[in-house]
Amino acid sequence: MSNQNPVFIPGPTNIPDRLRLAMHTQTSDHRAPDFVEVFSPILEDTKKVFGTTSGKVILYPATGTGGWEAAMSNLLAPGDKILVGRFGTFSERWVDLCERHGLDVHVIDVEWGRGSPADQFAEILAADKNHEYKAVLATHCETATGVQSDVAAVRRGMDASKHPAMLFVDCVSSLASMEFKMDEWGVDAAISGSQKGFMLMTGMAILCVSEKALEKIEGANLPRTYFDFRDMLRANAAGGFPYTPPLQLIFGLGESLKMLFEEGLDNVYARHYRLAEGVRKAITDGWGFELVAKTPELASDTVSAIYVPDGKDSNELTEHAYNTYGVSFGIGLGQLNGKAFRIGHLGSLTDVMVLSGLATIEMAMADLDYPIKLGSGVSAAQEYYRTSARKALKSAA
Numbered sequence: 001m002s003n004q005n006p007v008f009i010p011g012p013t014n015i016p017d018r019l020r021l022a023m024h025t026q027t028s029d030h031r032a033p034d035f036v037e038v039f040s041p042i043l044e045d046t047k048k049v050f051g052t053t054s055g056k057v058i059l060y061p062a063t064g065t066g067g068w069e070a071a072m073s074n075l076l077a078p079g080d081k082i083l084v085g086r087f088g089t090f091s092e093r094w095v096d097l098c099e100r101h102g103l104d105v106h107v108i109d110v111e112w113g114r115g116s117p118a119d120q121f122a123e124i125l126a127a128d129k130n131h132e133y134k135a136v137l138a139t140h141c142e143t144a145t146g147v148q149s150d151v152a153a154v155r156r157g158m159d160a161s162k163h164p165a166m167l168f169v170d171c172v173s174s175l176a177s178m179e180f181k182m183d184e185w186g187v188d189a190a191i192s193g194s195q196k197g198f199m200l201m202t203g204m205a206i207l208c209v210s211e212k213a214l215e216k217i218e219g220a221n222l223p224r225t226y227f228d229f230r231d232m233l234r235a236n237a238a239g240g241f242p243y244t245p246p247l248q249l250i251f252g253l254g255e256s257l258k259m260l261f262e263e264g265l266d267n268v269y270a271r272h273y274r275l276a277e278g279v280r281k282a283i284t285d286g287w288g289f290e291l292v293a294k295t296p297e298l299a300s301d302t303v304s305a306i307y308v309p310d311g312k313d314s315n316e317l318t319e320h321a322y323n324t325y326g327v328s329f330g331i332g333l334g335q336l337n338g339k340a341f342r343i344g345h346l347g348s349l350t351d352v353m354v355l356s357g358l359a360t361i362e363m364a365m366a367d368l369d370y371p372i373k374l375g376s377g378v379s380a381a382q383e384y385y386r387t388s389a390r391k392a393l394k395s396a397a
């Protein structure tokens, strides 16, 4: 029965039955005309989630990591200078990927618990009179620390110095859960995946690329074949794929978009904020613990990373929760291993499901003699969920 419990890891996320059914289909012919009819509107509708009208959505059978590789290899050349902040395991891995691709990576190390250093970026770009930097990289939600970056502030800094560098954003653990404004923020490449906010199985990288970025393709000459945007866009324009498309994931994406639009994107974002606030009330007001995110504005609405008290091992806590109660929480990654655990609160979740996760981790903490009062986190969250504005499930009539 333990497999009936929701997971509280920040991806892959819980798959609603409706999406499991949408992906449970017999093979069909991806060259048949009915695939074209299904596929093209999905590409078009995905743009709404990215917040763009002019960008191009590109899908690959891959994960978010493949999405990074696609963006880098299509839009940059060997030795190109790029600017990036490193403040968690995911921004660290992105840096590593860029270095292994032979890019000249200027890394700004930021204390974990903070986000993209918009002001430092702005200073560096203002001093770069010859426009040597070709791209700035930002991680919208750093999943290891539960920190959200202010992408609009990064863009303002770039604009203030009138710098033409492209802006690449990793939105793997934020897209379809937190508002994303590709056009307004002037994002040139946004990289996401199927298994987080879209609530699907893992296996599809979901990207969106600006018109400005697409103009760079010919000059960018990092090696690429499988990920060549040109092949993909040519095939997509004709309603198809340059190789066999992951049909079931594409059908799943179509249904996921329907679910998101039925709820309303604004309501989806409001729900994630509310779920996150309840978790944060449990952490700070209920248990008296500290978030890894240094300030409330930095706290992500999709995942919370929580320091355990000194002398406690967060790995023991997450293992105990899994072994005893059959519920998964995120472990501390990188320098936070053993020191913090994470609660993923994105995707297919309700207040009630989140309360069950809080109740479970509380039991695990009580079993391991944590200095908390059983029920303290749950009641702090209950009080918030009970009184905070929410969309009525049923009208009073």
Ligand SMILES: *Cc1c(COP(=O)(O)O)cnc(C)c1O
Binding pocket: 011, 063, 064, 065, 066, 090, 139, 141, 142, 143, 170, 171, 172, 173, 193
């Ligand atoms: C999950 C995630 C990724 C990509 O991971 P994959 O396992 O390759 O899908 C990248 N960046 C962030 C911020 C993530 O949360």
